[in-house]
Amino acid sequence: MNLVIIDYGSGNLKSVENAFKNAVAVNNLKFRIKVTNSLKMISEADHLVLPGVGSFPDCKKGLKRIVGLFDLLTYEVLNKKKKFLGICVGMQLMVNYSLEKKRTSGFGWLNGYFKKIKKDGLDYLGRDYKIPHIGWNNLNIKDKMHPIFKDISEKEQYYFVHSYALESKNTNEILANTIYSQKIPAIIGKDNYIGVQFHPEKSGCSGQKFIYNWLKWKP
Amino acid sequence: MLSTRVIACLDVHNGRTVKGINFINLKDAGDPVEQAKQYSIIGADEICFLDISATNEKRKTMFDVISKTAEVCFVPLTVGGGVNNLSDFRELLNSGADKISINSSAVYNPDLIRQSSDKFGNQCVVLAIDAIANNEMPCGYEVTTHGGRKKTNIDVLKWAKQGEKNGAGEILLTSMNSDGTKKGYDLKLTKLISKNVSVPVIASGGAGSPKDMVEVVLEAGASAVLAASIFHYGIHSINSVKKEMLKSGIQIRDCEY
Numbered sequence: 001m002n003l004v005i006i007d008y009g010s011g012n013l014k015s016v017e018n019a020f021k022n023a024v025a026v027n028n029l030k031f032r033i034k035v036t037n038s039l040k041m042i043s044e045a046d047h048l049v050l051p052g053v054g055s056f057p058d059c060k061k062g063l064k065r066i067v068g069l070f071d072l073l074t075y076e077v078l079n080k081k082k083k084f085l086g087i088c089v090g091m092q093l094m095v096n097y098s099l100e101k102k103r104t105s106g107f108g109w110l111n112g113y114f115k116k117i118k119k120d121g122l123d124y125l126g127r128d129y130k131i132p133h134i135g136w137n138n139l140n141i142k143d144k145m146h147p148i149f150k151d152i153s154e155k156e157q158y159y160f161v162h163s164y165a166l167e168s169k170n171t172n173e174i175l176a177n178t179i180y181s182q183k184i185p186a187i188i189g190k191d192n193y194i195g196v197q198f199h200p201e202k203s204g205c206s207g208q209k210f211i212y213n214w215l216k217w218k219p
Numbered sequence: 220m221l222s223t224r225v226i227a228c229l230d231v232h233n234g235r236t237v238k239g240i241n242f243i244n245l246k247d248a249g250d251p252v253e254q255a256k257q258y259s260i261i262g263a264d265e266i267c268f269l270d271i272s273a274t275n276e277k278r279k280t281m282f283d284v285i286s287k288t289a290e291v292c293f294v295p296l297t298v299g300g301g302v303n304n305l306s307d308f309r310e311l312l313n314s315g316a317d318k319i320s321i322n323s324s325a326v327y328n329p330d331l332i333r334q335s336s337d338k339f340g341n342q343c344v345v346l347a348i349d350a351i352a353n354n355e356m357p358c359g360y361e362v363t364t365h366g367g368r369k370k371t372n373i374d375v376l377k378w379a380k381q382g383e384k385n386g387a388g389e390i391l392l393t394s395m396n397s398d399g400t401k402k403g404y405d406l407k408l409t410k411l412i413s414k415n416v417s418v419p420v421i422a423s424g425g426a427g428s429p430k431d432m433v434e435v436v437l438e439a440g441a442s443a444v445l446a447a448s449i450f451h452y453g454i455h456s457i458n459s460v461k462k463e464m465l466k467s468g469i470q471i472r473d474c475e476y
Contacts, residue, residue, distance in 0.1 A: 012312065013313075014286070014289055018315065019293055022290075053340050054340030054342075055340055125436065125437060125440075128413075132389075134389060135222055135443070201293065203293070203294075204474055205474060
């Protein structure tokens with residue numbers, strides 16, 4: 001299987017590559033992993049991973065800078081039904097738009113938009129809710145039968161770092177939530193594509209398990 | 220529920236880990252790659268590398284150590300020390316760092332905070348502040364650079380607020396009075412800053428026991444606690460800190476799953 005991690009000038013590509021390579025090696029999986037922005041390699045790949053750190057508008061700009069990439073991804077994911085994973089801003093790009101800095105449209109594969117996390121009230125220790133939401137948090141899993149949650153317990157935690165959260169009317173597209181001042185969609189998806197607000201590549205053993213499940217997943 | 224992070228800090232000099240009392244009399248305590256890996260396995264929520272000599276000797280941090288660490292360590296990795304400009308940021312991030320902490324360079328070039336957060340996102344910019352008590356400052360603390368040796372006449376609270384405004388995603392707050400003493404964090408300082416900025420504040424400097432770490436969370440509102448020497452020489456483990464926190468009602472990440 002060929003897996004491409006899409007390099008569009010944004011994202012902690014090295015960390016994502018390291019974590020996927022480790023999951024492949026440890027589990028004896030047969031994957032060839034490439035980090036590239038070549039449209040040819042992307043269209044020849046079996047699986048696609050879109051990382052993303054920084055702001056939504058900057059990531060969108062980075063995608064658009066590579067001529068043809070934005071539309072190719074929609075074609076590969078919606079028409080050719082390639083398995084896809086969006087990470088952090090890569091996940092945010094999967095919905096209609098974000099309000100970060102200025103209203104910017106995404107791919108629109110899933111319903112909703114991103115708006116700043118509310119920080120009303122105090123946490124359980126009487127501390128203010130700090131933004132960004134940085135650190136390890138639990139998943140409230142909605143569909144425990146979904147193969148990407150195999151052997152993953154709600155007691156496990158994943159590493160989040162973000163200031164914007166998804167607002168969506170299509171609750172069936174939300175696979176797991178996390179709680180920080182408000183309910184925050186942590187995993188979204190449909191058919192062959194999934195997006196995670198957290199960083200599986202930085203989530204220790206739990207992240208490795210998630211990456212393994214995603215690699216094994218046959219949508 | 221969000222866990223309070225326990226961060227293991229490794230002070231690195233010439234590719235080797237060191238930690239001295241008040242940053243003087245450095246002792247060699249090992250290989251940073253191997254140590255970072257061990258820390259991540261036993262439950263450190265983040266690893267922080269500080270190249271403590273970088274600013275003094277105008278030396279770049281070791282990209283090699285970072286890339287080797289990033290290959291074996293799947294928790295967030297923060298790197299600081301000797302980061303002077305955007306190309307330093309880029310090189311460190313490309314090596315596998317997730318966040319970059321800036322200290323002296325931000326004081327001498329305050330625009331670096333804005334430039335780096337615009338370019339790489341505020342999630343990767345950690346403003347490190349080395350504070351020293353000084354009653355002549357409006358908030359009672361003065362910003363220092365160069366490991367506490369140079370005073371700047373900048374008020375710590377004002378600097379923290381400015382850093383947040385310019386796009387720092389976190390503040391790593393070190394009390395230079397407490398650092399290395401093992402007598403506990405500076406609660407007054409930590410509370411002052413964490414109450415007045417809206418980004419997470421990492422408490423640093425002075426941890427001597429798990430109880431100190433509980434105290435700075437419960438009494439000063441720290442979002443995360445950082446320590447070096449107490450983990451390093453095996454005086455206390457990450458696990459004993461987390462057990463103490465859990466006993467005190469602080470949510471922690473149990474990495475047994």
